Amino acid sequence: MAQVEAAPGIMTTADGQPLKLSLQRALRRSKIRAMLLVAPLFLFILVTFLLPILDMTFRSVENQLVSEILHRSVPLLQQWDEKTGDLPPEDVFQAMVEDFKEGRENRTIGRVGTRLNYEVAGMSSLFRSTARKARRIKEGPYTDALIKANKRWGDVETWRLIKRESGTITLSYYLAAVDLRFGSDGSVQAQPENRQIYVKLFVRTLWLSTLITALCLVLGYPISYLLATLPTRTSNMLMILVLLPFWTSLLVRTTSWIVLLQQEGVINDLLVWVGIIADDARIRMIHNQAGTIIAMTHILLPFMVLPLYSVMKTIPPSYMRAAMSLGANPFTAFMRVYVPNTVAGIGAGGILVFIIAIGYYITPALVGGTSGTLISNFIAYHMQVSLNWGLAGALGAILLAIVLILYLLYDKIVGIDNMKLG
Amino acid sequence: MPPPVYAGPVERTWYYTFRVICGLIFFFLITPILVIMPLSFNTVPFFTFTPEMLALDPDAFSLRWYNDFFTNANWQGAVKNSFIIAFFSTILATVLGTVAALGLSRAVMPYKTLIMAILISPMIVPLIISAAGMYFFYSKIGLASTHLGIILAHTALGTPFVVITVTATLVGFDHSLTRAAASLGSTPVRTFFKVVVPLILPGVISGALFAFITSFDEVVVVLFVASFEQRTIPWQMFSGIRENISPTILAVATMLVVVSVMLLSVLELLRRRNERLRGMSPG
Numbered sequence: 001m002a003q004v005e006a007a008p009g010i011m012t013t014a015d016g017q018p019l020k021l022s023l024q025r026a027l028r029r030s031k032i033r034a035m036l037l038v039a040p041l042f043l044f045i046l047v048t049f050l051l052p053i054l055d056m057t058f059r060s061v062e063n064q065l066v067s068e069i070l071h072r073s074v075p076l077l078q079q080w081d082e083k084t085g086d087l088p089p090e091d092v093f094q095a096m097v098e099d100f101k102e103g104r105e106n107r108t109i110g111r112v113g114t115r116l117n118y119e120v121a122g123m124s125s126l127f128r129s130t131a132r133k134a135r136r137i138k139e140g141p142y143t144d145a146l147i148k149a150n151k152r153w154g155d156v157e158t159w160r161l162i163k164r165e166s167g168t169i170t171l172s173y174y175l176a177a178v179d180l181r182f183g184s185d186g187s188v189q190a191q192p193e194n195r196q197i198y199v200k201l202f203v204r205t206l207w208l209s210t211l212i213t214a215l216c217l218v219l220g221y222p223i224s225y226l227l228a229t230l231p232t233r234t235s236n237m238l239m240i241l242v243l244l245p246f247w248t249s250l251l252v253r254t255t256s257w258i259v260l261l262q263q264e265g266v267i268n269d270l271l272v273w274v275g276i277i278a279d280d281a282r283i284r285m286i287h288n289q290a291g292t293i294i295a296m297t298h299i300l301l302p303f304m305v306l307p308l309y310s311v312m313k314t315i316p317p318s319y320m321r322a323a324m325s326l327g328a329n330p331f332t333a334f335m336r337v338y339v340p341n342t343v344a345g346i347g348a349g350g351i352l353v354f355i356i357a358i359g360y361y362i363t364p365a366l367v368g369g370t371s372g373t374l375i376s377n378f379i380a381y382h383m384q385v386s387l388n389w390g391l392a393g394a395l396g397a398i399l400l401a402i403v404l405i406l407y408l409l410y411d412k413i414v415g416i417d418n419m420k421l422g
Numbered sequence: 423m424p425p426p427v428y429a430g431p432v433e434r435t436w437y438y439t440f441r442v443i444c445g446l447i448f449f450f451l452i453t454p455i456l457v458i459m460p461l462s463f464n465t466v467p468f469f470t471f472t473p474e475m476l477a478l479d480p481d482a483f484s485l486r487w488y489n490d491f492f493t494n495a496n497w498q499g500a501v502k503n504s505f506i507i508a509f510f511s512t513i514l515a516t517v518l519g520t521v522a523a524l525g526l527s528r529a530v531m532p533y534k535t536l537i538m539a540i541l542i543s544p545m546i547v548p549l550i551i552s553a554a555g556m557y558f559f560y561s562k563i564g565l566a567s568t569h570l571g572i573i574l575a576h577t578a579l580g581t582p583f584v585v586i587t588v589t590a591t592l593v594g595f596d597h598s599l600t601r602a603a604a605s606l607g608s609t610p611v612r613t614f615f616k617v618v619v620p621l622i623l624p625g626v627i628s629g630a631l632f633a634f635i636t637s638f639d640e641v642v643v644v645l646f647v648a649s650f651e652q653r654t655i656p657w658q659m660f661s662g663i664r665e666n667i668s669p670t671i672l673a674v675a676t677m678l679v680v681v682s683v684m685l686l687s688v689l690e691l692l693r694r695r696n697e698r699l700r701g702m703s704p705g
Contacts (some may be wrong), residue, residue, distance in 0.1 A: 249678045
């Protein structure tokens with residue numbers, strides 16, 4: 001290597017490099033080495049996890065189906081002014097008939113009907129019936145022929161709908177996810193009363209999650225306190241009672257609650273045997289909200305106890321004694337000295353439980369019945385049963401946004417690096 | 423630990439009331455797990471204690487449901503799949519996670535917070551959303567309904583635990599040890615296996631256990647991405663509860679509880695060993 005002329009007074013390494021430069025190089029090398037270590041996992045998470053979620057989010061706004069299958073009529077429709085209240089011109093009808101013939105041959109036309117049916121009821125049957133009749137339309141005037149096939153083609157609203165949903169991107173899934181829809185004039189309006197379910201469902205999910213979090217706090221606080229104040233030997237023994245449920249399969253715990261709570265189950269049997277309730281008046285504790293609340297509180301309780309315990313463990317018992325020696329009664333000392341010291345733990349446990357609760361799927365699906373289902377159950381429903389994937393994506397993206405906001409809050413309070421496991 | 427001698431009657435009462443309340447909460451926590459155990463030995467297909475069982479009549483107990491579990495092809499297939507999937511995803515997650523944690527714990531790593539947030543995101547995002555995303559994406563690239571697809575999905579879900587536990591172990595890691603090894607002429611690879619690995623092993627093993635239990639327990643992603651051919655134990659339990667609930671599920675549940683007791687013991691032993699090592703090492 002060529003000798004670098006170092007200015008006098010600058011420190012150099014043995015081979016004459018300025019020390020600063022040499023250090024910078026070494027630093028860059030070790031930076032690259034660190035990045036290379038992280039890279040495999042980063043790429044792996046990117047491909048197997050982040051891309052799928054981006055893909056789902058993309059699906060919630062993607063809308064190429066209509067313009068792809070009605071590829072003749074949609075470009076022509078763009079020139080039609082939907083505000084005049086007149087039907088589109090004859091060439092649009094002709095193009096539509098041809099699109100129908102092709103769509104029937106490729107068996108794709110029904111998908112357009114299903115897609116438009118999400119917006120306006122009856123579209124699916126309109127497309128099905130028209131597809132059957134369209135092949136008999138041999139010559140014009142196509143306007144009359146199509147209207148004869150189904151009179152809804154004579155309705156300007158049908159054409160407005162097709163024109164509105166022919167863009168490559170749509171917000172209608174997001175609107176549907178918050179019980180709104182596009183009106184016939186393109187304005188945003190509320191869904192009809194009987195189709196408003198999602199806002200209620202979001203509210204129910206948030207309410208049940210809050211309730212479960214509160215219950216976990218009420219149940220978790222005393223035992224965390226006990227665990228933190230008992231001698232280590234005893235508290236380690238009792239800790240097993242918290243950790244064993246934590247480590248036990250979720251399905252095992254859900255099964256247990258079914259066994260305990262069902263009408264022919266252990267608790268009802270016990271109550272009947274003791275004589276508190278009559279044999280024919282067994283309490284319904286499962287397949288409703290009560291089932292979801294009880295089972296989820298049980299499942300999430302360890303997530304509350306562990307952070308609370310780790311915070312309480314750091315509070316010296318001398319604080320309480322000091323407060324009492326200064327004249328506070330035990331209750332005041334507890335409320336004014338002990339509880340404020342545990343706020344970090346309450347925040348950490350509370351947000352953790354809340355985040356897990358609002359995305360919960362398995363337990364509500366098994367013990368929730370209809371009144372105890374959460375938003376995640378509807379995401380699953382739209383993915384597996386109704387196959388309205390756009391709406392599933394939109395509901396999922398909204399849920400994800402809520403969770404991420406809460407998570408940022410959690411990060412502010414506890415820091416992700418301090419997350420405790422087990 | 424009885425209440426202090428100077429405690430007044432009110433404090434005494436409160437002291438015992440508090441113990442009773444805590445006892446009830448512990449009872450709430452542990453009963454559901456214990457109650458299924460005796461029921462899994464039921465002779466009849468009921469989910470409740472029969473009068474004969476309460477009278478401890480030996481005829482009321484049987485291994486019928488365990489027998490069913492071990493002879494039923496559906497369950498045996500599920501067990502096989504569960505272990506295959508959990509095994510491979512644990513290995514993948516442990517290797518990827520440990521290597522990444524080594525990089526993340528270096529002081530020079532740029533954008534540490536952001537990268538950490540991305541790496542542990544599979545733990546934060548609700549499973550139903552991960553499952554929905556994977557369902558669409560994996561079907562597009564032909565990974566849905568394959569063992570490989572589930573293994574990759576479970577690896578992604580398991581790595582955050584490995585990253586967190588190994589990073590936590592590395593916080594107390596004395597970097598002068600690797601420098602000492604290097605100054606004594608050891609190559610980086612040799613240093614890694616002879617010096618670093620033995621020291622971070624407890625963290626790696628507990629991370630691996632977390633990854634294993636994540637995969638072994640996971641049902642949402644399996645429900646969406648897998649088909650009958652890839653069914654796992656939780657998948658089988660889920661469909662069992664939904665369709666024809668039989669006490670075989672209780673037998674499986676009991677065995678799973680035993681498995682989690684074993685896992686818990688291993689973790690506890692690791693924690694103790696780790697604390698001992700920490701206590702011995704200077705600083």
